[in-house]
Amino acid sequence: MLGNINSETMRATNLQVIFDYIRRNEPASRRDIAEFGGLTVAAVSNITSKLLANGLVVEVGAGESVGGRRPTLLGINADCRYAVGIDLTTKQMKLVITNFKAQIIYECARETPLDRGPDVVLAEMAHMIKTSIQAIGIDPQKVIGVGIVSAGPCDPERGIMQSPPNFPDWGDVPIRDSIQEQTGYPAIFDKDSVGAAMAEYWFGKADGCRSAFGFLINRAGVGGALLVDGEVFRGFRGGAGEVGHTIVDIHGAKCSCGNYGCLETLVNEQRLIREVSTGLKMGQKSTLSVVEDYDAITLKQIMQAAGEGDTLCRDALDRMADYLVVGIRNIATLFSPEMIVLSGGMISKYAYFAKIVVEKAKQRQREKFVKCMNVVECSFHENQCALGAIALVLEKFYRSIQLD
Ligand SMILES: [Zn+2]
Known part of the structure; x- marks a missing residue:
């Protein structure tokens, strides 16, 4: 099978296999590694x-x-090495620093100065990276890179953010190059949904899954990423995975992408709030009816009331969960992934919503063309995307290890 691969490539491949085995199974013996990789103990010993x-x-x-x-x-x-991961949202920049085992040794967050534009945001991010590394006193030479993830669309090959709708008027921003220049560390920029899925594959429940799909469900958007054998399936020009813009209601409302009835117009904070406030104005019974201004109801209030059994809020959340489950079912039907991971603020912060989505998704598993409906909540909650950025940095480093 390996007949026409030259010995250099084979050695590099063996190195990846050995290193990855140790990472996932440590403590590991040379004999276990040899057995797993189909190698001789001598070959393993040579590399280890x-x-x-x-x-x-x-x-x-x-x-x-x-x-x-x-x-x-x-x-x-x-x-022996450290990595920096950042989750950039319109609200905050969340930073984590991990050691080489991806254990978090430092974390902090700072508000994103969104209105001041990308140059100010990136300058503050670079400052945050440098001061955080200084604050924990690690050797800057041991920092292998900075991973940054944020809302799509993006061009991961060139590390460019491409006018995401939630960052108004930002246009195309060369995030990777800017952070690289300002900090001196190698940088990677990718979508937050890719990060969320990668974190689960590298450090979480999707470890060992040949195929996995990650949903990232935030207040204003739904992202997705398909992983096949640990690799992100990018599609043409990196366009794959945009499950939030699959159409689930052809008569639906206009989406920020220009289409109508996209999944993320239905799984959406604003829509949910509108539904509940309309119900209140029509005099439906709810614990929230005592609130003074029905138009100022918050997502948190709705989630809390639903958790306490409020029917109006529960019904509205039920409808939203039903739409999300349509999206989940479509993915299960199209790709049949071994695992579907749900992450993002709507899941991590609101246990009631997460629970009903998982329950509703599992009710669908007897459908003829859905062979697998293994839906789980993510492992790292508010750090999911930042740890995903760490996974991207580590992956790149592992691929580039040369021992000679
Ligand atoms: Zn759309």
């Missing part, structure tokens, strides 16, 4: 000795003997 010499891997004790000497176990050297 170089990983040890480079300080990327460390010996972490002895395992059980299977006859003879007890094997030395290997693990990732947590403090």
Whole structure:
């Protein structure tokens, strides 16, 4: 099978396999690695000795003997490298710094000065990166890069944000190059929905899933990303995954993308608030009817009332969940992913909504053309996207490791 791959490529591939195995299964013995990768113990030892010499891997004790000497176990050297991940939203810039095992060692957030335009936002972001690295006193030379994720559309190859509707008048912004120039660290820019899915594949429940689809459900938008064997399926010019703009109601309201009845016009904070306030104005019974200004009702109030059993709020959320489940079912029918992961503020902050969506999705699993309906909530909640940015940085670093 590997006949026409040259030995250089094969060694690089073995290195990835070995390193990835240690990362996912540590502590790991050379024998386990060899068995997993279909390699000889000698070939594994040859590569792991170089990983040890480079300080990327460390010996972490002895395992059980299977006859003879007890094997030395290997693990990732947590403090040999660090990565920075940032989730940029219209509201805030959330930053996390992790060690080489993707354990968070520092986190902070700052309000996004959205009205002051992209130059000011990126200057503040760069400042935040540099001061955070200083604050925890790690060696800046050990920082392998900065990952930034934000709303789509974007061009991940060139690291450019492409006029997302929620960032009014920003136009195309070269986020990757700007942060690279201002901080001196290699940077990556990608969609937040890609980050959310990658975090789950690299560090969460989708570990080992051959195919997974991530939904990112925020107050004003629904994003998506399909992962196949851990790789993001990009489609032509990176356009794949935009599940929020699949049409679920041809007679629906106009969407920011120009179409009508897109999923994200129906799974949407403003729409939900409108529905509840209209109900209140029509005199429907609700605990929120005591509120003075029906037009000033908030998402938080609706979620809280629904959690406490309020029928008006529950019915409105039920309808929103039904639309989201149509989107989930469409994805399950099209791609049959092993796992569908739900993340984003609407899921992480509001347990009642997350619960009804998962329940409703699971009721659909007997449909003939839906072979798998394994819907789960994300693992990292408010840090999901920032950790996804970390996954993008680590992935790029792992691919580029050279030992000779
Ligand atoms: Zn749309």
